[in-house]
Amino acid sequence: MRPSDTGGSYGWPLKPFDRQHPVRGYLNDPRIPDAAHKSFHFGVDICGADGTAVFAVEGGVAHLQSPTVVAVVSSIAPRTFGYWHILPAVIHHQAVARHQLLGHIAPGWGHVHFAEKGRGPHRNPLRRGALEPFEDFQPPTVAKLAFSRRGKAVPRTAVTETVDILVEAFDTPALPAPAPFKGMPVAPVRLRWRVLHRGTLVVPWRTPINLGPAKLPDSQFERVYAPGTRQNHPNHPGRLRFYLAHAWDSRRHADGRYLLEGSMRYCGYFSASSVSARSRSSPASRTRARPRRRIHHRRLQSSS
């Protein structure tokens, strides 16, 4: 997408405008206030102490959408910026200039939720060519590989037939967020995976998770996030579990030892009943060796 299609780049809504600020919530993070309400986060949470002044990133007309939400309909491009959890310093339908004061972060929030919307779904303000400057050199962490079938965990030493492939993975904010959200996980932009068998590619790269460009429809929440996912709360880090695949058919592959590689690092091994293969010095060797036994159906074993 060319910058001209979406209105071009803009600075930060907090001072200094031309310097990167910590962001503790990313687009498409899980938001789970209760079991009945699961959604993708529709903006970014920019850290700022309560009372911090919040400014318009682009000129336009202010709309007071609630006592603590100011939206500015841009006069430059077909887009609207949302500034949430602020006590407004502008009135409804007031014309505002770029860098004009909009309000102050409301007590107890510790951040401004900042969102950008065009004609379609909410966009990621951290995409290239939007909120600038922004650099993120933190690679995502792929923490744990798991399998399940019809919602029930399948032991990684007994994977058969069709299974869902799950991975616990997260990104680390580009700049550390202050307490009580210090060190908390955020959604990675992209997760991909492939499978190798004796060094040969048997399942090419697949990218089932792309949380980067725009907010996903909430109807997809439970296809993207797996059970066990939790959102961040003060002093309680969340947990991000993703489906890499739904109903993946392990029977299409011959018995043997396989490596599932995800993103930029190894995710884990799985194999048929070959115990000796797992005793080599490899990540798989961390698994306890199990007695060899004859199997009559395909079994996959894994470790991470």
Ligand SMILES: [Zn+2]
């Ligand atoms: Zn937010």
